[in-house]
Amino acid sequence: MNTLHQKINVERIMQRIDKLAECSSTDYGVTRLSFTKESEAAAELVSQWMRDAGMSVRRDQLNNLIGRYEGKHSDAPVLIIGSHLDSVVHAGKYDGILGVISGIEVVQTLFENGVQPDTPIEVVAFCDEEGARFHTTLLGSRAMAGSLRDEDFEAEDEKGTTLASSIRELGLDPSAYRLAARDPKTIKGYIELHIEQGPVLEQLDQACGVVVGIAGASRYEFRVEGSAGHAGTVPMALRKDALVGASEMIQAIERITLQYENVVATVGKLTVTPGASNVIPGTVKGTLDIRSIEDEQRHEALKLIVEECERISQRQGLSCYFYKIMESSAVSCSNSFMNVISTVLEMHDIIPFEIVSGAGHDAMAMAAIAEIGMIFVRCKEGISHHPAEEVTGEDMQKAASVLLDTVVKLTASID
Numbered sequence: 451m452n453t454l455h456q457k458i459n460v461e462r463i464m465q466r467i468d469k470l471a472e473c474s475s476t477d478y479g480v481t482r483l484s485f486t487k488e489s490e491a492a493a494e495l496v497s498q499w500m501r502d503a504g505m506s507v508r509r510d511q512l513n514n515l516i517g518r519y520e521g522k523h524s525d526a527p528v529l530i531i532g533s534h535l536d537s538v539v540h541a542g543k544y545d546g547i548l549g550v551i552s553g554i555e556v557v558q559t560l561f562e563n564g565v566q567p568d569t570p571i572e573v574v575a576f577c578d579e580e581g582a583r584f585h586t587t588l589l590g591s592r593a594m595a596g597s598l599r600d601e602d603f604e605a606e607d608e609k610g611t612t613l614a615s616s617i618r619e620l621g622l623d624p625s626a627y628r629l630a631a632r633d634p635k636t637i638k639g640y641i642e643l644h645i646e647q648g649p650v651l652e653q654l655d656q657a658c659g660v661v662v663g664i665a666g667a668s669r670y671e672f673r674v675e676g677s678a679g680h681a682g683t684v685p686m687a688l689r690k691d692a693l694v695g696a697s698e699m700i701q702a703i704e705r706i707t708l709q710y711e712n713v714v715a716t717v718g719k720l721t722v723t724p725g726a727s728n729v730i731p732g733t734v735k736g737t738l739d740i741r742s743i744e745d746e747q748r749h750e751a752l753k754l755i756v757e758e759c760e761r762i763s764q765r766q767g768l769s770c771y772f773y774k775i776m777e778s779s780a781v782s783c784s785n786s787f788m789n790v791i792s793t794v795l796e797m798h799d800i801i802p803f804e805i806v807s808g809a810g811h812d813a814m815a816m817a818a819i820a821e822i823g824m825i826f827v828r829c830k831e832g833i834s835h836h837p838a839e840e841v842t843g844e845d846m847q848k849a850a851s852v853l854l855d856t857v858v859k860l861t862a863s864i865d
């Protein structure tokens with residue numbers, strides 16, 4: 451445990467989280483889409499809190515908010531603590547925000563103790579991670595990592611406003627986005643604290659855990675084709691029922707996935723056509739989402755699933771097609787950061803359980819330019835992206851203290 455006189459002020463964290471939750475376009479839950487007046491109001495508050503914590507504040511070309519706390523060696527590579535300011539529609543109060551506010555609290559605690567770290571620290575509030583408005587995820591962190599592309603700016607929201615014009619409305623020049631990219635040589639590492647968004651920590655009865663990596667993901671659409679027909683006149687033996695085939699395929703997807711310890715697969719959406727109670731289903735369209743921390747296992751499971759679905763459709767006289775929508779590789783957290791976080795968790799009497807993140811985070815994009823480390827915080831029943839999202843004050847206190855001690859170790863803030 452550090453020897454700092456002033457400790458993490460959890461009341462301040464909770465007040466700030468409540469205050470940010472007011473920056474919402476809906477009364478039910480928090481809705482704070484990027485490049486809107488709600489996100490600007492949130493950025494205004496966060497800027498002020500960053501200044502209160504002894505940081506200088508700037509915005510980069512994509513409207514990421516960056517607070518900098520100077521180190522003894524101002525030209526040394528910087529440790530970045532970050533997460534995002536935007537939310538999905540009808541979200542909870544903690545997703546993204548907890549990481550930003552905890553980062554500010556860590557710096558404010560150092561500041562109030564009069565501690566200057568060896569290396570500089572930056573707290574980054576990324577402008578858009580969820581992609582709820584433009585369906586382009588990790589916008590802010592991809593800009594910083596240099597992986598945004600010109601075509602990303604053509605994305606439109608539901609009113610037809612492009613990302614480029616929404617950035618222009620804020621007085622920024624979208625064509626300057628490449629200037630937001632950071633040189634990997636100037637970054638010591640990236641640390642993100644985030645709610646778990648799953649039930650594992652609650653089941654383990656631990657406030658926090660150390661993240662080993664972010665799962666890679668494949669998303670496919672599939673189509674099963676049979677023959678529509680009258681529900682009363684076509685005998686069972688002569689039917690080509692696409693939904694019966696799809697049901698068997700979904701069972702097979704679960705069976706195959708269960709053979710792998712580290713793979714999860716979900717069929718989350720089905721559309722049955724024609725979709726009438728007295729018509730045999732002629733076509734079924736569905737989605738397959740498959741994730742794993744081990745890319746090889748994900749590819750292998752996917753191959754078996756496609757082969758088995760083809761066998762099933764052949765046996766039932768159906769046709770089956772898979773179309774890839776997106777694919778992302780798994781990202782590993784840095785071993786040295788994981789070791790530091792695990793040591794700090796033990797110092798706080800928390801068992802350092804290793805958790806895989808099944809959800810994407812800004813750390814995923816930042817991994818392209820920096821070593822990354824992530825700390826997960828328990829959330830009630832694993833609920834997220836919903837107004838019922840909840841983190842206890844006690845857990846927030848522990849999590850922010852773990853983040854503080856991790857940052858102290860990584861930046862040599864105290865001898």
Ligand SMILES: [Zn+2]
Nearest residue numbers: 545546579644
């Ligand atoms: Zn998030």
